């Protein structure tokens with residue numbers, strides 16, 4: 001079967017690209033190894049810019065899938081609140097199982113064909129053919145790798161020297177997270193906590209949901225040899241009478257965004273391209289933004305004969321990487337210097353500026 005565009009991965013990045021391209025009339029196939037609704041380890045925090053992007057791509061009815069909403073937030077040094085803020089914009093919290101399914105259904109509604117339980121195992125770039133574990137093969141004109149941090153599209157493209165990815169390992173973070181019932185919390189939590197002091201080059205978080213809370217910790221692998229020990233020490237300070245049977249972890253690109261995640265007709269979006277904020281680790285917005293930009297670049301290449309590599313790198317540089325470069329500089333100063341006094345001082349002076357950086 002031949003498709004104008006094949007998207008590997010139906011997470012936020014892949015669905016967004018699928019929505020944009022299907023709306024423009026392209027014949028799109030989204031392949032995912034999972035059957036949706038599927039879970040994804042994630043805090044599910046969305047910033048205001050994600051809302052703006054949803055509206056931009058024509059999604060207005062997302063209110064019903066928001067689990068929790070608040071403008072308030074707290075910055076903590078371990079258990080001590082050192083700054084309590086109220087931003088002009090809402091933080092939204094979603095369950096990824098619900099959010100990702102919602103987006104994938106939108107792509108399907110717009111006309112994308114979605115095939116689940118289809119794990120991509122090989123790609124013949126010269127024949128523009130994809131092979132899945134069920135033995136099926138599909139041909140494409142354009143290929144979008146939206147298959148997350150362990151992307152097979154990226155790995156195969158790297159192996160053949162099509163995409164260069166030099167900073168990957170040194171900027172990979174690990175994150176651990178659990179969802180628990182609110183009754184296990186030592187204190188009531190109604191707004192998101194960002195907690196410093198347990199981990200190097202990263203942070204811990206507690207995000208409220210309607211009935212549950214999510215507790216997580218994440219930091220650069222190179223700076224944290226014993227992340228699970230740090231996670232348990234954080235957990236003990238905030239919850240009681242609860243011991244998780246098992247904890248789950250997942251890697252996050254954390255400053256390894258690939259400068260040129262495109263080669264001829266192959267584009268990487270979202271975590272597959274390392275396109276996650278290097279200071280906060282926020283990845284849902286940038287997954288969707290890069291998905292949108294990849295879609296726009298293909299439309300420009302087809303309809304206005306624009307050079308695909310140049311268009312996608314130009315759009316990424318201007319609408320994503322400019323901010324990433326700034327945030328990488330901020331993190332390189334803020335994480336090594338972080339201590340209760342410095343962090344409190346920074347938030348007292350610059351909270352409104354920082355809120356804008358996060359939300360807009």
Ligand SMILES: Cc1cc2nc3c(=O)[nH]c(=O)nc-3n(C[C@H](O)[C@H](O)[C@H](O)COP(=O)(O)OP(=O)(O)OC[C@H]3O[C@@H](n4cnc5c(N)ncnc54)[C@H](O)[C@@H]3O)c2cc1C
Nearest residue numbers: 009011012013033042043044045120147148270271283284
């Ligand atoms: C613990 C943790 C907490 C986080 N919290 C937040 C948060 O609160 N807010 C935020 O903005 N970001 C957060 N992130 C980051 C965020 O989860 C990711 O950046 C985001 O999911 C990236 O979206 P994506 O579409 O690129 O990839 P994914 O969401 O990973 O989707 C990739 C898809 O590709 C499919 N796939 C993979 N391999 C194949 C294959 N071979 N064949 C076919 N399909 C394949 C998968 O099944 C999956 O559906 C967090 C990450 C972690 C690990």
